[in-house]
Amino acid sequence: MELKEQAPVTTLARRLATPAHVSGLAIRLGRSSHAGDCLPEWLLKVAVERGAAHYRRAFDPALPPDNPEISDEEIGIALCLGQHPYNLDNLRAAAQFLSSPRVDAAKLCRLAVRERCEAVLLHIATVAERFAPTLEPWAYLRQHLPPRRVPRTDALPHWTRLVSHTGVTAQGGPPQTDWLCRDE
Secondary structure, rough: OOOOOOOOOOEEHHHHOOOOOHHHHHHHHHHHHHHHHHHHHHHHHHHHHOOHHHHHHOOOOOOOOOOOOOOOOHHHHHHHHOOOOOOOHHHHHHHHHHHHOOOHHHHHHHHHOOOOOOOOOOHHHEEEEEEEOOOOOOOHHHHHHOOOOOOOOOOOOHHOOOOEEEOOOOOOOOEEEOOOOOOO
């Protein structure tokens, strides 16, 4: 029997054309959540359960339950890790999930640097500036997060995927565009 070679999984880091980074946060979260190889799906499930309602779906019931000892900042950063398989829903959910006054912007900034997620968060923060210029933690990140150059940014979510668009109203008003914030 001939074995077929499987194509390598495309990761976010590969799509951004950046070096791979093995995340200590991912290792710790995989252990403490008992999610193991299902960590990216578990992170999305937890983000949805904690308020990223726009990305609600049916999750595998075998996924472990939420672990409240894991902070929102850690969940949000872990969704943006370059080592995970490329999935724009993870980045979009992170944007909505982190759009909350409960998020500690300074802690988020420190984690982003440590886990090499600056480019992803600055991309989201730049888009947020257009629709919600004073919204935290994005305003803080624009001021305090050091940039990390990435060769390609076309792998990051387009601005239209981080907002909610309403159609023309029954009264004939113009469409409205709102930043997707976390349901709290």
